[in-house]
Amino acid sequence: MFIIKFGGSVITDKAKECCFKQEVVDRLAAELKHANKEVILIHGAGSFGHILAKKYKLNGGYKQKKQVEGFALTQAMVQRLNNLVLASLHNHDLPAVSIPPHAVLSLSNHKLSRVDYSIFQKYLDLGFMPVSFGDVALDKKLGFSICSGDLLVQLLAVHFKPEKVIFVLDEDGLYSANPKDDRNATFIERVTVKDLDKLTTRLNAHADVTKGMEGKLYTIKQIARVGVDTILLNGNVHNRLYDTLKGKKVRHTIVQGE
Numbered sequence: 468m469f470i471i472k473f474g475g476s477v478i479t480d481k482a483k484e485c486c487f488k489q490e491v492v493d494r495l496a497a498e499l500k501h502a503n504k505e506v507i508l509i510h511g512a513g514s515f516g517h518i519l520a521k522k523y524k525l526n527g528g529y530k531q532k533k534q535v536e537g538f539a540l541t542q543a544m545v546q547r548l549n550n551l552v553l554a555s556l557h558n559h560d561l562p563a564v565s566i567p568p569h570a571v572l573s574l575s576n577h578k579l580s581r582v583d584y585s586i587f588q589k590y591l592d593l594g595f596m597p598v599s600f601g602d603v604a605l606d607k608k609l610g611f612s613i614c615s616g617d618l619l620v621q622l623l624a625v626h627f628k629p630e631k632v633i634f635v636l637d638e639d640g641l642y643s644a645n646p647k648d649d650r651n652a653t654f655i656e657r658v659t660v661k662d663l664d665k666l667t668t669r670l671n672a673h674a675d676v677t678k679g680m681e682g683k684l685y686t687i688k689q690i691a692r693v694g695v696d697t698i699l700l701n702g703n704v705h706n707r708l709y710d711t712l713k714g715k716k717v718r719h720t721i722v723q724g725e
């Protein structure tokens with residue numbers, strides 16, 4: 468089984484509110500269908516979630532009444548994005564079912580407090596493709612906060628120990644430094660967690676409420692600790708996902724499980 472995350476910057480235009488990249492999602496859905504693997508799919512919120520979540524400061528938890536409106540709006544918007552993703556998967560004959568995080572888990576000070584993994588397992592056993600996503604969720608300490616898709620991937624990977632975790636990004640993988648402002652930055656094909664610690668990585672310039680690449684590296688380290696490999700690949704390049712699922716050698720980064 469594979470756990471795959473479609474990053475919000477691949478499936479939406481992060482700069483424009485609620486801008487869904489239909490063609491990209493349709494192509495990725497076709498690649499998933501073609502590869503014919505057992506998959507739990509997670510997708511990010513992109514511009515359906517981050518803009519509102521930032522506006523209403525949802526990740527800091529409940530502080531004022533106005534945020535309640537923001538929470539409700541954000542939940543509706545990410546659900547709308549989820550419906551768009553599901554429709555694309557269904558159009559490609561993939562038996563996708565939605566598992567909204569706000570309904571199956573709760574957090575405590577941003578960390579997981581409770582999650583029902585059995586729902587994912589039961590759907591898998593019946594041949595479905597469970598699909599979950601970055602969402603707002605109840606938080607025991609903070610009232611509410613954000614459950615990022617990366618946190619979901621981490622929890623599910625540690626629990627299910629999939630064959631591989633794949634992050635579908637809008638860049639080829641990891642570099643030794645930010646390639647945009649360091650000409651000596653080199654592409655990393657394979658790396659261990661120990662080497663990861665030495666890396667200078669770039670933080671996303673976007674208005675992300677979850678922590679961009681820094682947060683992702685933390686997630687990947689937790690996954691590596693349970694012995695699972697993580698692959699980072701470019702979802703904007705045709706067949707990188709398909710080829711990776713088929714075990715073909717393409718340009719991507721593998722972070723080796725320990």
Ligand code: IPE
Nearest residue numbers: 475511512513516601615616
């Ligand atoms: C964020 O989810 C969820 C909300 C802002 C509500 P992610 O952190 O997984 O989303 P992307 O991949 O960065 O867009």
